[in-house]
Amino acid sequence: MGRHAIKTPPHHAAWQDFLDTWLEADRIEVFESAWNWDHFYPLAEPYDGPNLEGWTMLAALAQATTRLRLGAMVNGMHHRHPAVTANMAATLDIISDGRFELGIGAGWNVMESDAYGIELGTLKQRFDRFDEGLEIIRSLLDNTVTNFSGEYFTVTDAWCEPKPVQAKLPLVIGGKGPKRTLRAVARWADQWDMTFPETVDAWRALDEVLRGHCETVGRDQSEITRSVHLGFAPDDEPAALAALAAEFFEAGVDLVVWSMRGPVDPGRLAPLAAELS
Numbered sequence: 001m002g003r004h005a006i007k008t009p010p011h012h013a014a015w016q017d018f019l020d021t022w023l024e025a026d027r028i029e030v031f032e033s034a035w036n037w038d039h040f041y042p043l044a045e046p047y048d049g050p051n052l053e054g055w056t057m058l059a060a061l062a063q064a065t066t067r068l069r070l071g072a073m074v075n076g077m078h079h080r081h082p083a084v085t086a087n088m089a090a091t092l093d094i095i096s097d098g099r100f101e102l103g104i105g106a107g108w109n110v111m112e113s114d115a116y117g118i119e120l121g122t123l124k125q126r127f128d129r130f131d132e133g134l135e136i137i138r139s140l141l142d143n144t145v146t147n148f149s150g151e152y153f154t155v156t157d158a159w160c161e162p163k164p165v166q167a168k169l170p171l172v173i174g175g176k177g178p179k180r181t182l183r184a185v186a187r188w189a190d191q192w193d194m195t196f197p198e199t200v201d202a203w204r205a206l207d208e209v210l211r212g213h214c215e216t217v218g219r220d221q222s223e224i225t226r227s228v229h230l231g232f233a234p235d236d237e238p239a240a241l242a243a244l245a246a247e248f249f250e251a252g253v254d255l256v257v258w259s260m261r262g263p264v265d266p267g268r269l270a271p272l273a274a275e276l277s
Contacts, residue, residue, distance in 0.1 A: 008036055012049050026065040028270065076105060106129070136153055170190040182213050
């Protein structure tokens with residue numbers, strides 16, 4: 001049997017709905033982790049609707065829960081300087097007593113980036129910046145002093161204190177790009193997440209690409225947890241969802257992240273968990 005998580009996209013619902021749902025998930029052992037996202041606009045219409053900020057939510061949810069691992073799937077590298085991200089991650093790991101996982105991606109949402117004046121850049125620029133940021137974050141979390149000089153970021157005799165509770169705070173990289181994303185996964189990630197794969201075979205194809213990158217960089221591919229997002233809508237039959245998850249587990253996926261669509265309602269979790277157990 002594989003592992004399971006929930007994701008509550010932090011849009012189109014009230015804070016109490018998210019809090020109640022995470023508290024319920026914390027009581028259901030089938031769910032090992034819970035996730036939100038790092039966006040400032042909703043990702044479903046209406047785009048001018050409510051969307052809570054992910055990091056501040058996680059700090060509150062870390063205090064409210066006791067068992068769930070937690071994180072955002074995923075944070076946009078262009079939203080914050082990587083040194084700032086590293087400090088935020090270390091602090092959240094301390095607040096959660098070692099339950100935090102840092103999801104990270106190159107960024108993609110043009111609408112919110114343009115509206116807020118946050119430079120997104122071309123695909124090449126995004127991934128060049130992503131590679132630099134990953135190196136800085138990993139070093140700041142692990143090492144006493146970090147020096148780095150790149151095209152996008154420079155840090156000089158920099159430190160991040162206090163360090164996380166976890167000896168190695170996990171990095172989760174999300175994305176489907178076979179060249180740059182999966183190469184970054186092979187170099188840096190403890191977990192690779194693929195959002196909403198169309199088929200099991202589509203996931204297998206990208207997993208083969210990842211294995212090739214791991215061989216190129218000399219990484220043991222078995223060190224990397226594989227996860228996928230699957231949608232969890234109100235009218236979905238829990239038994240059918242469990243059967244779908246089983247197909248991905250058989251293919252080699254380790255963790256299914258059940259992303260809630262529609263109402264954020266804690267009452268939806270128990271029926272799903274009963275089928276997943």
